[in-house]
Amino acid sequence: MKVPQTGAAVAAVIALALTTSGCGGEEDKGTLAIGIKFDQPGVGLREAGGTYSGFDVDVATYIAKQLGYKPEQIEFKRVDSSDRELLLQYNEVRFVAASYSISDKRKEKVDFAGPYFTAHQDLLVRADDTTITKAEDLNSKRLCSVTGSTSAENVKKNLAPKASVLELPGYSECVVALQDNLVDAMTTDNSILAGYVAQKGNEGKFKLTGQSLSNENYGIGLKKGDKELQGKINAALKKMVADGSWEAAVRKNFGPNYKFDPAPAIATGS
Ligand code: GLU
Numbered sequence: 001m002k003v004p005q006t007g008a009a010v011a012a013v014i015a016l017a018l019t020t021s022g023c024g025g026e027e028d029k030g031t032l033a034i035g036i037k038f039d040q041p042g043v044g045l046r047e048a049g050g051t052y053s054g055f056d057v058d059v060a061t062y063i064a065k066q067l068g069y070k071p072e073q074i075e076f077k078r079v080d081s082s083d084r085e086l087l088l089q090y091n092e093v094r095f096v097a098a099s100y101s102i103s104d105k106r107k108e109k110v111d112f113a114g115p116y117f118t119a120h121q122d123l124l125v126r127a128d129d130t131t132i133t134k135a136e137d138l139n140s141k142r143l144c145s146v147t148g149s150t151s152a153e154n155v156k157k158n159l160a161p162k163a164s165v166l167e168l169p170g171y172s173e174c175v176v177a178l179q180d181n182l183v184d185a186m187t188t189d190n191s192i193l194a195g196y197v198a199q200k201g202n203e204g205k206f207k208l209t210g211q212s213l214s215n216e217n218y219g220i221g222l223k224k225g226d227k228e229l230q231g232k233i234n235a236a237l238k239k240m241v242a243d244g245s246w247e248a249a250v251r252k253n254f255g256p257n258y259k260f261d262p263a264p265a266i267a268t269g270s
Helices: 007-021 055-066 084-089 135-140 150-159 171-179 190-198 227-242 245-254
Strands: 032-036 044-046 074-078 110-119 121-126 142-146 164-168 185-189 206-208 216-223
Touching (some): 055 074, 055 216, 055 227, 084 110, 110 190, 110 227, 121 150, 121 171, 135 150, 142 150, 150 185, 171 185, 171 190, 185 190, 190 245, 227 245
Parallel strands (some): 142 185
Antiparallel strands (some): 110 216, 121 185, 121 206
8 A cells, every 4th residue: 555645644544444444443333124114105115226215214214323323234124014023033124114003912022112103094995986985884895905914903803894805915916906906995004005195106096085993003113122222212213203303204205195193102211
């Protein structure tokens, strides 16, 4: 290596050597694997160019920053509704930010930080439908829902036990089934459904029925017992709400017409 002459240049070379060798005094944190949805516009979406967008992506990126990770150190991994617990249990991801409702059943297998958002179960129908306005109407209809979701459970147990339910692995598959007339409605959180209504190419195709069939409190899924990370993420979420980034992310991702609940009270510590 050519030795530079000035003191500043020497310092710059040393600094560069230290950062590239990972001994810069700062902990070398490597990458952070985060589980998100890949097919839910406005919530968690892998774009055609390999970039990611959505409210959960923004929340995850904010948390990562508070934990000391730069955006380029984040590795987003795809999770589906049915495999979120499994990916946490097997350390495939450090945490999950994927429209993941906190529930007692899930808490048997994983822990949650948050809640950081409240959504409500609703129905999506074709724009010209006049026959489905409430959950009971589904009892004589074909409905699409996603395996492993609270929405599927809720519809089968409570909302419309007689509906003929088609369960698919992801919501975008349900949207195709709805468009192709294979089902009459699909159900999940209004946040997710609003994203499909607003998606480019879907203009005028679908509408929400405007039901509030449940409260879905989204949490950040963690490996069970990871109390330290839970405390840190709760602190990050509180900061995100306090500094205005939370509301900015809601408005950016869900659009001007989406009516959202105020940020829920986030747990203190772990
Ligand atoms: N929030 C609900 C759940 O956690 C529905 C959305 C989803 O499947 O991701 O099951």
